[in-house]
Amino acid sequence: MKHIGKATVFIAGCSIIMGIASCGNPQGTSNQQTKKATSAEDSLQTYVNDRLAIYEKVKLTTNINELTINERKILPLLIQAAQIMDELFWKQAYPQRDSLLTTIKDEKTKEFIWINYGPWDRLNGDKPFVGGIGAKPDAASFYPAGMTKEDLKNSDVKDKNGQYSVIKKDSAGKLMSVPYHVLYATELQKASSLLKQAALLAEDAGFKKYLNLRADALVSDNYTASDYAWLDMKTNNIDIIIGPIENYEDKLFNARASYEAYVLVKDKTWSKKLAKYVAMLPELQQGLPVDAKYKKEKPGTDSELNAYDVVYYAGDCNAGSKTIAVNLPNDEIIQQKKGTRRSQLKNAMKAKFDKILVPIAKELIDKDQLQYINFDAFFANVMFHEVAHGLGIKNTINGKGFVKEALQEQYSWLEEGKADVLGLYMVTGLLKKGELEGDIKQYYTTYMAGILRSVRFGAASAHGKANMQCFNFFKDNGAFIRNANGTYKVDFVKFEDAMNKLSKMIIMLQGNGDKAAVEKTLREKAIITPELQSDLDKLTKSGIPVDIVFEQGVDVLGVK
Structure with missing residues (x-):
């Protein structure tokens, strides 16, 4: 299934409201079709209601009184940088988020989309829970829609299995590689700046070094030096794990890394x-x-x-x-x-x-x-x-x-x-x-x-x-x-x-x-x-x- 683009999300939205795959000629819809549509919509909302109940809400807290004043000032900066990683992961997993959400009327369905970072139930085999949405593509947004493994294998792209790049097609339809730090330059510059600000406040030398090197890594896709610096830290009281790290979302090659932060x-x-x-x-x-x-x-x-x-x-x-x-x-x-x-x-x-x-x-x-x-x-x-x-x-x-x-x-x-x-x-x-x-x-x-x-x-x-x-x-x-x-x-x-x-x-x-x-x-x-x-x-x-x-x-x- 190809990724749903902004032009087709409206169709998906109509199928949520009407329960059918097309928005064409609503005046010709029979009462029987309308009943089926309502039934399909109710079925999806019942599914969402049932599945929302599988999650227990937990507050993430700690005893901040044991931290220094500067460490308490650093935490909000780290959280802001983490929030940027959240937005970048949305772009990787389901970039049509905002377009989809505008078509959804049911608040619980919206909540479930936020939990799953898209319209597929991650804890139930990626089952789609929004009408008109097909199967979750293995390629996510790391590869062009419809690209096969053989297409990439037979191409002359040098960075075929790169962790920190996206495969796209140029104007002539030829496959090409675009580094993360180029594709997401604006967001990564902001996150890098926040880590640099945190580094200025950091009292632990190892943590200060890591923050500066990780800030540089975000805007260069060269993470090795910051990884070593992170392992060298021994006496830090607070920490941030941030960047493109795991490959789970790339189900086509298990090669390209997704953004996250703790x-x-x-x-x-x-x-x-x-x-x-x-x-x-x-x-x-x-x-x-x-x-x-x-x-x-x-x-x-x-x-x-x-x-x-x-x-x-x-x-x-x-x-x-x-x-x-x-x-x-x-x-x-x-x-x-x-x-x-x-x-x-x-x-x-x-x-x-x-x-x-x-x-x-x-x-x-x-x-x-x-x-x-x-x-x-x-x-x-x-x-x-x-x-x-x-x-x-x-x-x-x-x-x-x-x-x-x-x-x-x-x-x-x-x-x-x-x-x-x-x-x-x-x-x-x-x-x-x-x-x-x-x-x-x-x-x-x-x-x-x-x-x-x-x-x-x-x-x-x-x-x-x-x-x-x-x-x-x-x-x-x-x-x-x-x-x-x-x-x-x-x-x-x-x-x-x-x-x-x-x-x-x-x-x-x-x-x-x-x-x-x-x-x-x-x-x-x-x-x-x-x-x-x-x-x-x-x-x-x-x-x-x-x-x-x-x-x-x-x-x-x-x-x-």
Whole structure:
């Protein structure tokens, strides 16, 4: 389906009002057609009403009294820069936003468009929820409407898979590449200026350096120096992750990055607890349950685990399922040389645990195992998911280049699956070494409840696909049983065995760069069975939210 341009949005709008695909000759519309139109409109609005209820509103706040006066002055500048990233993501995901919204009369439909950054339900397989809107295009606005993979492959464009450019057609219809910093120059100059202003107020030397370098990066598309500066920061109290970062929105090649931003305040107490684990990565890498050739790479260890309160989400990270932990940068070379920073978004994580995971567990986890559900286990499972992105393999073993290049659009979901299962592998290993506190039953049972939470994100999400694969693999290997009453009971011995088998399978798929095999796995395992769907439907009927949306900004935070 081609992108809907401004000229055709009015038609889509008419179909919302009239429930038919064309606005032509309304005088000739029969009573029967009118009834059908009304029924279609009511059906869409009923769908939107039902789907809006899956989101729980959460206020993003933190204790700003622990910040210095200058840090409190910096936060509004960072939030303004983040808001610019939000607008840029709209341009990437659905640039016809304003034209579409003018045709919509129903306020709830408008609200749902804002949540989804467009007229497709991100947590339900990108189902269109506005009349006259077709399927969501894989190309988003990164590529010309109707362009095929072969068209780009056979072109002479040098920047075919560039992260920071858009493919367009020139006046002669020839494909060409336009850098982000050229295409979005006005917005990026404003965001850059705001970061420079923040840098003038910054008291922490590392944070000041990062802000200045990131400001320069936004207007040049050269992010390497700022990524290194970000990893070098150790003593900052506030942070901003900003720029074109993740590739999820480009479903054609998984190549081009989308704009997003997080504004963060460090939780010093929790951050101290996490400091020791990164140093253990090389030892854990050597213990991976695969042949030696798949674990020759040495993970970087010069990076940090930190806990933060997130006070603003913008752009890609605010679309669909909300991120509760971040592992960056994504650059494989930087990861191997320097490592990554794993940021745990503790207040958002706690909100999902309290409002979603605990109610899910009460509904779907065996009553005798409910005692094992706790926040510390949830926090650790999510944290080690992010750490585990650094484990495994970045380069294929057979000369196909980076795993990401070899697997293309199949990379993201499999990488998320790898991080899920290797995170659990890390938890298991650290418990056995006495480096982590708690009972393995807590971590495994909470992980099971976490799968049932995340699988609700659906097939359009990389995380949803990863969790569906994990659920089906664990089921096939007897890691849990489904009781007659529809609750799930973990077999703790088989759970560990299934974890090791799935770890091995994913690392080998990545190391072999075998895209066809990954696609086969996706088709066979990354599915929601009718039985599982019936159990998930129980959660919806019980009014348990699927995800959260935020009340956020300077007013909520109490800064000006």
